[in-house]
Amino acid sequence: MIGYTTVGTNDLAKSASFYDTVFAVLGAKRVMDFGEFIVWSIKKEDPGFSITKPFNKEAATVGNGNMIALSAPDRATVDKLYETALAAGGTCEGKPGIRGDDGSGFYAAYFRDLDGNKLNVFNVSSAD
Numbered sequence: 001m002i003g004y005t006t007v008g009t010n011d012l013a014k015s016a017s018f019y020d021t022v023f024a025v026l027g028a029k030r031v032m033d034f035g036e037f038i039v040w041s042i043k044k045e046d047p048g049f050s051i052t053k054p055f056n057k058e059a060a061t062v063g064n065g066n067m068i069a070l071s072a073p074d075r076a077t078v079d080k081l082y083e084t085a086l087a088a089g090g091t092c093e094g095k096p097g098i099r100g101d102d103g104s105g106f107y108a109a110y111f112r113d114l115d116g117n118k119l120n121v122f123n124v125s126s127a128d
Helices: 012-024 075-087
Strands: 004-008 029-033 037-041 048-052 068-071 091-098 106-112 118-124
Touching: 012 029, 012 037, 012 048, 012 075, 029 048, 075 091, 075 106, 075 118
Parallel strands: 004 048, 068 118
Antiparallel strands: 029 037, 037 048, 091 106, 106 118
16 A cells, blocks of 8 residues: 655755665665655655655654554664664664553654654564
8 A cells, every 4th residue: 555655854865775775674774765765665665755855845854643563573683783773873762662551562762854754663473
């Protein structure tokens, strides 16, 4: 159902470098790069994540309540991606851990990118 998601950025080069580093943890790479619009995906035919400067030429701003969730294959990858995001300049919005009751298996971490966009990386399993 979802083809790709897009977040705005005010510094395309810095944002692209951030996401190159963070998405490498998931095995994702750039599948499209049109200069002002860059898309990452694990496989070109899979849903993608993109960044761009706003079309209206105004400053990119954060959507209050908006968040993009990234699926990880296991809890170790959740931890690694979260740590990588923070090391690349992202900020913490919630350390890795179980959300809800332990039986849900929903293990997640939350962070913001360099422009303040909120992301989540999660894994749903009984345990690793």
